[in-house]
Amino acid sequence: QRHSSATLGLGPDDAGLAQAVEILRDGGLVAFPTETVYGLGADARNGEAVARIYEAKGRPSFNPLIVHVASLEAAGEIAELGGAAKAVARVLWPGPLTLVLPVKEGSGLSSLVTAGLASVAVRMPAGRVARRLLEAFGGPIAAPSANPSGRISPTTATHVFAGLSGKIDAVIDGGTCRVGLESTIIDLNGTPRLLRAGGVPVEEIEALLRLPLVAPLPGEVPTAPGQLASHYAPKGHMRLEAESAEPGETHLGFGPVAGDLTLSATGNLTEAAAQLFDCLHRLDAMGAEQIAVAPVPDEGLGRAINDRLRRAAAPREEEAVSAAR
Ligand code: TXA
Numbered sequence: 001q002r003h004s005s006a007t008l009g010l011g012p013d014d015a016g017l018a019q020a021v022e023i024l025r026d027g028g029l030v031a032f033p034t035e036t037v038y039g040l041g042a043d044a045r046n047g048e049a050v051a052r053i054y055e056a057k058g059r060p061s062f063n064p065l066i067v068h069v070a071s072l073e074a075a076g077e078i079a080e081l082g083g084a085a086k087a088v089a090r091v092l093w094p095g096p097l098t099l100v101l102p103v104k105e106g107s108g109l110s111s112l113v114t115a116g117l118a119s120v121a122v123r124m125p126a127g128r129v130a131r132r133l134l135e136a137f138g139g140p141i142a143a144p145s146a147n148p149s150g151r152i153s154p155t156t157a158t159h160v161f162a163g164l165s166g167k168i169d170a171v172i173d174g175g176t177c178r179v180g181l182e183s184t185i186i187d188l189n190g191t192p193r194l195l196r197a198g199g200v201p202v203e204e205i206e207a208l209l210r211l212p213l214v215a216p217l218p219g220e221v222p223t224a225p226g227q228l229a230s231h232y233a234p235k236g237h238m239r240l241e242a243e244s245a246e247p248g249e250t251h252l253g254f255g256p257v258a259g260d261l262t263l264s265a266t267g268n269l270t271e272a273a274a275q276l277f278d279c280l281h282r283l284d285a286m287g288a289e290q291i292a293v294a295p296v297p298d299e300g301l302g303r304a305i306n307d308r309l310r311r312a313a314a315p316r317e318e319e320a321v322s323a324a325r
């Protein structure tokens with residue numbers, strides 16, 4: 001377990017980057033500059049490290065995170081790069097463009113990074129410090145913007161310290177971000193869609209794709225996938241706050257409530273967050289039709305876990321429709 005009581009300031013030189021790599025390998029959190037905004041990075045293959053991102057940001061729900069890579073080849077190890085993806089990536093990567101693509105089988109990504117979805121958001125940043133960090137680390141780095149939840153994105157190391165000091169292990173100070181605005185996000189699963197306007201003008205992408213992008217209406221805030229029906233939920237019916245299981249129910253445990261499988265036998269919320277989506281997928285694989293879920297304390301990461309569980313337990317669209325009839 002890491003202690004983030006003092007946040008280290010690192011220089012963007014070899015020594016600073018080596019220390020950052022060591023912290024990331026150890027499951028810690030490092031904020032680093034990209035050309036868009038500062039990102040809060042963790043090893044994308046380490047579920048507990050990724051869980052700490054949500055904890056540090058105080059995010060009340062698990063939105064999927066952007067995975068940063070050093071090369072097109074590295075992108076191809078975690079995502080399926082179709083023709084459209086290659087066409088835009090060859091021209092616009094490295095740069096402020098994020099592509100949402102099918103996750104590659106055997107990617108090794110933590111399921112918390114994708115929030116259990118079958119797609120992953122991938123970006124090859126252009127910022128020099130970000131690129132050197134990714135190369136030195138040699139693996140995918142999950143990073144949302146390095147600000148507390150609900151606050152504006154940081155474009156200097158000073159902004160990061162102001163928001164997250166004491167909650168993360170280190171900040172690499174690489175000066176002011178060149179673009180200062182988050183990446184443009186395009187969903188390339190099926191018909192290309194614009195999910196977020198950002199650093200690359202939409203027209204440039206449309207020209208490369210030779211297609212208009214289905215765009216949000218003017219002034220419309222793109223919907224976070226956490227709010228969408230397509231967000232992962234198990235097939236079975238879920239009952240929450242269940243200290244014990246009824247006959248026929250499969251019990252998902254936590255802490256003292258053992259269950260048939262458990263989010264965390266020791267009642268550790270970081271571990272539970274890291275296990276959550278894997279557990280939901282395993283319940284599907286087990287064919288569980290009635291699922292009872294043990295109570296999870298509504299504090300720290302427990303709030304995000306409970307938010308996710310409540311969404312997964314909410315009546316499904318077809319159920320809601322038949323209930324309204
Ligand atoms: O410029 C940027 O993109 C910065 C730097 C650090 O790279 N990162 C950033 O991350 O803005 P964040 O977490 O603040 O925003 C990521 C957005 C969220 O709105 C999330 O919902 C969306 O990307 N996203 C991530 N994975 C997704 C997926 N699989 N499908 C759809 N949307 C996804």
Ligand code: MG
Nearest residue numbers: 144145146153
């Ligand atoms: Mg953000």
